[in-house]
Amino acid sequence: MTIIKRIVPVIFLAANIFIAKAQTIVAVESQKNALVLQVTPKKQLNALYFGTKLANQSEYAAIAKQYRYISHTGEANMAYSTAGSIDILEPALAVTHADGNRSLALKYVDHTTTKISDNITLVSINLRDSVYNFDVTLNYQTYIKENVTEQWTVIKHHEKKDVVLNKYASANLYLQSDGYWLNHYHGEWAQEMKPEEEKLSHGIKTLDSKLGTRADLFQPPVFMVSLNKPATEDEGEVLYGNLEWSGNYKIDFEVDPNNNLRLIAGINNHAADYTLKPNTEFVTPKFVYILSDKGKGDASRSLQSWARKYKIADGEGPRLTLLNNWESTFFDFNEPKLAELLKTTKTLGVDLFLLDDGWFGNKYPRNGDKSGLGDWEVTKNKLPNGIAYLTKTAAEAGVKFGIWIEPEMVNPKSELYEKHPDWVVKQPQRPEYYMRNQLVLDLTNPKVQDFVYGIVDDLFTKNPTLAYIKWDCNSVIFNANSATIAHQGNFYTDYVFGLYKVLERIRAKYPKVPLMLCSGGGGRVDYGALKYFTEFWDSDNTDPLERVFIQWEYSYFYPALTSSNHVTDWGKQPIKFRTDVAMMGKLGFDIVVAKLKPEELTYAQGAVSLYKEYSEAIWHGDQYRLQDPWKNDVASVMYVDPNQSKAIMFNYLVSNRYRSGTIRPITLKGLLDDKMYTIKEVNMMPGQRSSIPGGTYSGKFLMTVGINPAVGAGDRASVIVSIEEK
Structure with missing residues (x-):
């Protein structure tokens, strides 16, 4: 100054x-x-x-x-x-x-x-x-x-x-x-x-x-x-x-x-x-x-660096890979099913199993999205031995255990709503209007703040080895009104202040636990929230082709380690394409591992291993967007580690037009001119042969002439290239 x-x-x-x-x-x-x-x-x-x-x-x-x-x-x-x-x-x-x-x-x-x-x-x-x-x-x-x-x-x-x-x-x-x-x-x-x-x-x-x-x-x-x-x-x-x-x-x-x-x-x-x-x-x-x-690239790299250092919860720390059960079971699960999924979590090679929606409610069991939300007690006929049994089973399988919650919301068909109708955001003179069959709890009310904090605190108190929380928020506010505040003009603002008070209490007691910020997809992504969360859920749309574009745009403002990307059964692409896209951020899976073909499982296991090898570059390195999916047949992005000695390049075919693919080389960025780098294709399916011109090149060559990743139709639709200092 x-x-x-x-x-x-x-x-x-x-x-x-x-x-x-x-x-x-x-x-x-x-x-x-x-x-x-x-x-x-x-x-x-x-x-x-x-x-x-x-x-x-x-x-x-x-x-x-x-x-x-x-x-x-x-x-x-x-x-x-x-x-x-x-x-x-x-x-x-x-x-x-x-x-x-x-x-x-x-x-x-x-x-x-x-x-x-x-x-x-x-x-x-x-x-x-x-x-x-x-x-x-x-x-x-x-x-x-x-x-x-x-x-x-x-x-x-x-x-x-x-x-x-x-x-x-x-x-x-x-x-x-x-x-x-x-x-x-x-x-x-x-x-x-x-x-x-x-x-x-x-x-x-x-x-x-x-x-x-x-x-x-x-x-x-x-x-x-x-x-x-x-x-x-x-x-x-x-x-x-x-x-x-x-x-x-x-x-x-x-x-x-x-x-x-x-x-x-x-x-x-x-x-x-x-x-x-x-x-x-x-x-x-x-x-x-x-x-x-x-x-734009310089601006986004500076913003990402700032966010990792100063804003995101544990922004300079590691992230957990995971297997989620949502798309494999939805609400239909029990202890034996989950125990089997816990075993396949270890088989896949990821760090954590995440139990999603559907584990709570007894008077109104959470067997769908119409009931139970707000009643945070384990459903006895699904999980008779409680969450403690699952955390123990996870530990025995050699993985961590995480759980989904949606603590700001309530179903009208719940014990919480019956006991505390005054805790709900609604206009007393107007009919209730629901989004996903639920209403919003009034976080301007200190009693509601205590209740929401208590949901998280109770889970950790009863299950001290719990390692991850996915925090969802699926409804917007209709008929805005609080039963407890004097000035209704303060409501919208004080709601967020109330949310932050809860999150501050959680982080004060549990400073290192990874928290995923989910809001029906990307409904709440901002640095006010990411102060408390380690990552966010970009979108419920997990079609990998769509995700290339969604993740690309988020990358202008948020670093890769905050972007939670899951491999699911959405889309028509093979598992390689789906996994390669998910690796462009914080990797997770939401599939039935037992249904994978042997070669698909071998590939997925290798992909997890490769991801961990290059995670430092992806999580904490500099990101360079090389070729825009909105303007080209092929999207290309690379991550370079802080020492500029190791990088990984992701390439995705986003057009199915005749002869679409990479005709010319793509120039790389972020390397050192006088360093020599070895180029090779990685993360291939078993038996697949590389088509790229591998070898050793100077950084000057790679950033001036570039390399052609040979992206095209079929098994060339997704290509990952490693760049390592010789």
Whole structure:
């Protein structure tokens, strides 16, 4: 952080020049970038610049000379815009004071810089309203080497009565460019992460969710904005953004009259006017972003590195391979069936057996999705000896044991619903509406928080060797209303705060247990949740061809070790193709091992062994997307270990057109020019012969000429290539 005082002329109107007196410049710097803010003589905090860091820091003060702002108020580039005063564009913050007044005009007070570590700096800028006793602190936490910034806001007031927050964004960025191309995503169940790119025009484009839970079902809180022209994998200036929040969100993109982009991101204020008591801090979720001038690949690798180091639970640790029973048994299982599956878990060579839905409920047994949810007691006629028997059987088989739960939800046909109807989110005057035959529990209620925490704690207390939890969430919130809170406008926001309180308690007591974040597929994937979870379930769609595209798009924002990919019977592809696709992340299986043909079992066992050999590169290495499945017959992606001595390249045929495949070589990335690397095809079916031109090549050759993985129809539809330093 740099403070510079200079005489800076700032031009706001074509016809008026305001000569500034001594002004404070705050430069929030990373290794490559700088976000530059300016305090005007009237104590207004403006955004001047966001881009490549300048070598001469004193020149930041001269930036304002270079721009002509056409503005009637001089507030078009406020660092945190407010409603009701003289800013007439979209606000980041809007409030209703205790006396009913709805204006706010924040002025700069001071700022502090805290060095959290050699790589992390926190700049906190204090603002105060000029009339009301109302304070806002803007926080910019920068991860210097990764060029990543987390931004959030702390809102507090000292008025005599409650104040209502009508909008309360986490961040308000200001970007200057000749044009802006927004890449965002839409979807539905089993259709997650479908990309769309459009040029932003004047006015406002909004990405948002109003679903309450499973908030990413239609649209996730991630995006890219390319500046000047659409960025490619290796070229162009691009901003990645991701709101760390597991509920309703709103991200506004406003191209203003000066052709600059105002970006406002935070909790969705729809039906969420938040009542804030005096002397109480409201802390918004963090908005994480990274700006790269070297294209999408550079931005995603930096974001992935940051996430592993600083955000994801055990992000620098290992992951467990597993066998899940869901698609092999669904709800139809008992102890003998599961005991047999536990044995095949060891045969397959994976680390853990995961018991999915259907193990609980007695008065209303969980034999389908219409009953039992909420009654977390073992179904006696299915599992007479309880979970303890299964954990013991797993240990005897030489594998770990994990279990599925959906603790935020309840079936109306359950003992929990009968005992505690007031714990359920519903409007008392309206008919109940169900999604997957269930309702949502009210996590704004401390008693419900204790109950949900108790589900997990009870499982671990009774089964101390339990090694894994799959946490599901299958319903959105309909008829939003809490029976216990006074201000219903607080509900959507306090629900997520309640969820986080539960997860914080779980992580405090069980800090290392792997937790999978599942939400009917990718319905809840964000860094607010991944702070507590080791991985997420990308989609219930496990067709491997579909998964190539889904996993590809998630990889822009999340590292491979968070992406849970299972080999199932979805799709028409052979087991090799299915397994190769699942290896591009955190590998799991959801098949009946006993039904595999001998050669398929041999292949699968070898694939698990190979996966573990290259897991360091996949989990903790750099990812390079080599060939886009949306634009080519073949998708290609590689992972390079941190030492650049070992890499693995995945190639998948995604087109069945005549003669589709790799005609030309694919150039590799991330290697060292002067190192020699041995290339060979791996993970082949028994008896299959390689068709690639193997051998030893320099890194320069591989990254200039490349190699042809010989992908084509039939047994060449999926090809994995290993690259190892000689």
